[in-house]
Amino acid sequence: MRRLIEQHEIQQRVHALGTEISNLYRGRDLTVIGALTGCMLFMADLVRAIDVPHRIGVVQASSYRGATTRPGELTVELGLLPDIRGRDVLILDDIFDTGNTMEKLVTALQSREPASVRTVALLVKEGKSEVEMKPDFFGFKIPDAFVVGYGLDYDDDYRHLPFIEALDEADL
Numbered sequence: 001m002r003r004l005i006e007q008h009e010i011q012q013r014v015h016a017l018g019t020e021i022s023n024l025y026r027g028r029d030l031t032v033i034g035a036l037t038g039c040m041l042f043m044a045d046l047v048r049a050i051d052v053p054h055r056i057g058v059v060q061a062s063s064y065r066g067a068t069t070r071p072g073e074l075t076v077e078l079g080l081l082p083d084i085r086g087r088d089v090l091i092l093d094d095i096f097d098t099g100n101t102m103e104k105l106v107t108a109l110q111s112r113e114p115a116s117v118r119t120v121a122l123l124v125k126e127g128k129s130e131v132e133m134k135p136d137f138f139g140f141k142i143p144d145a146f147v148v149g150y151g152l153d154y155d156d157d158y159r160h161l162p163f164i165e166a167l168d169e170a171d172l
């Protein structure tokens with residue numbers, strides 16, 4: 001594994017994002033909605049860096065790659081979503097790769113009639129997007145590598161690491 005982003009760099013960047021986001025939503029009814037499970041570490045740190053009152057909630061986005069389902073088919077589970085009608089929503093995910101997950105989340109949440117929907121991703125992979133949209137806020141641009149840590153997993157391992165590492169071919 002190769003260290004890509006150190007813990008202190010993440011902490012600094014997340015604090016700067018918190019300030020930027022606070023300035024935008026001051027005086028508004030903000031709800032931050034994280035996409036499980038990758039959102040957990042980023043969301044826990046970011047919401048503590050947002051100094052305007054806000055609510056938090058989660059949704060689950062999964063892609064099924066089993067033999068019975070189309071590869072990469074995405075489902076969004078809104079069972080845990082709090083009421084967002086008329087509120088400003090900030091959707092948070094660990095990484096924006098092809099962007100299909102984020103786009104699907106935006107569409108799903110728009111059906112609940114929020115006042116606005118914006119997006120934040122800790123990481124954006126360069127040159128991979130398959131969608132028109134871009135995250136409104138992001139932490140770091142990274143080259144096309146498979147990364148783990150700070151919420152991101154490989155087969156559900158490594159999420160707890162406080163830094164980001166790239167897995168080499170030999171690790172996979």
Ligand code: IMP
Nearest residue numbers: 096097098099100101145146147152153
């Ligand atoms: P997208 O729909 O292609 O943008 O992918 C988004 C989802 O794929 C993320 O929420 C992650 O769960 C997963 N993902 C994409 N790239 C990586 C990676 O490099 N490491 C770990 N998970 C990834």
Ligand code: MG
Nearest residue numbers: 037038152153
């Ligand atoms: Mg994942």
